[in-house]
Amino acid sequence: MTSLVTREDRDGLATLTLNRPEKLNSLNVEMFIELDRHIASIEKDLDGVGLVILRGAGKCFSAGHDLGDIAEGERPPRPNFQATTIERLATLPQPVISAVHGHCYTGALELALAGDLLVAAQSAKFADTHAKWSLTPVWGMSQRLPRRVGVPKAREMMFTCRTYTGAEALAMGLANICVADEEFDATLAALAASILANSWFSNRANKKLLADTDGLPLGAGLAHEIYCSEGVGPDMQARIAAFTNKTAKKQA
Template sequence: MTDLVLREDRDGLATLTLNRPDKLNSLNVEIFIELDAHVAAIEKDIDGVGLVVLRGAGKCFSAGHDLGDIAHGERPPRPNFQAHTIERLANLPQPVISAVHGHCYTGALELALAGDIIVAAQSAKFADTHAKWSLTPVWGMSQRLPRRIGLPKTREMMFTCRTVTGEEALAIGLANICVPDAEFDAALASLAQSILANSWFSNRANKKLLADTDGLPLGAGLAHEIVRSQGVGPDMQARIAAFANKTAKKQA
């Protein structure tokens, strides 16, 4: 691999950075090939990786699908390769955070929506501009965006192609968190630490449970939880013992 997507691992956190800053991290076939390879490695490493952060180098997360790539005729390794890569990212067993600063347009928004949590800087600018270019989504926009913000706001974003700021993204539920740019890295680190401190087993099991029951009627979802829940993790006893020891020390 070259360096279009960088991977850094630290204390169970795998950070994937889109690294095409001179092109505002616009998404071409080559960047997806590298991203897919990283995701394939991470999905097998549940003991070494407990959380994934996807972000962009330089001025922004990503300006979106490389229009030059489209104009010249893309040659992905197989049909629908980009969509499958985004789906693979969304289906990672570990939680995924999409960390968005600056531009996050169209294809980049489809990529960001693969995250379980979206953290936005105040500089973030989200938009779906498919209609501006006489295009329709094939990377998941029509399915993931309404599941995150509802149909009325999705229609508004898709029909107007207008830009949504980081603060508005928070207000409509597109982003989970919005912070000033100067606090962006610190907020990401704090969120990552709080997630990694919990049981990785539970985080994976909860993510799967939520995904498996998405869209089910309440009764069916409750039945699935009872029958298909993964139950107790291998670290439960150690966690309870550590809590009991801490409590005992405070009371001594």
């Protein structure tokens, strides 16, 4: 049986691919069950995985929540299962990149917003269409979208159900990077390499620090940084020694 979410590991990078291309990777309960299993494995593997990329197979990232699944009556393994899976992805210790090409609508946008960074191809198309179907979000749209693009832009997206291009997503701050489709994979590879080259300890610690201080007043945030940060990582001395040795060789 074909996996609905595949995982590929290479040099510390775990790539999770939504793998239902014949349905434009529309999100159903079975896909979320597989995604949750992968997340559970990754969150325990701090030594083996330093970065996660979430992307879609075929023509797009995902067309969104499977409307057929909704119409037939979903049977998730527990209440709010999809929402808690997305939150589990968002709170992975490791950084997460959402890599979006083609459609990224509604539920798929809620899933993509779980990424710490979002890389868009020029072909990317983003929309929140809850209002088109007389639905309201339960997977995090009302909270993560305004935190990413600001409340006024979130209102615009939610009220109009308009589709936005990759370039527009970059301009509004939804995407960190937007590149031509032919440069998409190379850009992801270069970005992943640059992140993985840094201390995985620091990447995890910085992600936690940002999450723990989100919404705090400046004074409280500064105090948290001083007294509650993770401190010095186990690879600090080796990294400084490597830099010192490299500098000394250049000067010799």
